[in-house]
Amino acid sequence: xxxxxxxxxxxxTEAICTQRTFGEDGVVKELxxxxxxxxxxxxxxxxxxxxxxxxxxxxxxxxxxxxxAKLIEDKGVDDMxxxxxxxxxxxxxxxxxxxxxxxxxxMYSES
Numbered sequence: 001x002x003x004x005x006x007x008x009x010x011x012x013t014e015a016i017c018t019q020r021t022f023g024e025d026g027v028v029k030e031l032x033x034x035x036x037x038x039x040x041x042x043x044x045x046x047x048x049x050x051x052x053x054x055x056x057x058x059x060x061x062x063x064x065x066x067x068x069a070k071l072i073e074d075k076g077v078d079d080m081x082x083x084x085x086x087x088x089x090x091x092x093x094x095x096x097x098x099x100x101x102x103x104x105x106x107m108y109s110e111s
Contacts, residue, residue: 036093041085047077063102067109083108 049071056064071077087104088096 039089039092041088041092041096043081043085047081049076052077063106063109067105070109070111080105080108083111 052071053068056068067080071080074080084101084104087107088100091097091100
């Protein structure tokens with residue numbers, strides 16, 4: 001369990017602040033790194049398997065068919081959304097692009 005300490009106006013855990021104060025070099029950089037490492041992706045709005053079918057209706061690719069088959073096997077989109085959000089976390093520092101999302105959906109459908 002991380003140890004919490006108060007440093008000036010910040011309340012920090014041992015993982016991000018070790019005897020540092022606001023004005024020292026590197027604190028903002030460390031904070032930014034910590035926030036990026038602990039950012040979470042949450043998809044707003046709801047999506048159903050029927051909506052996914054609508055998005056994929058004109059896509060006859062192997063990937064689209066594999067994804068739809070996986071969603072049917074999983075009985076919905078909940079597992080996909082949780083898995084996708086978790087996998088996309090590592091791309092937050094560089095940026096999450098459509099290509100990255102497509103790659104992760106393909107990997108999910110093959111799992």
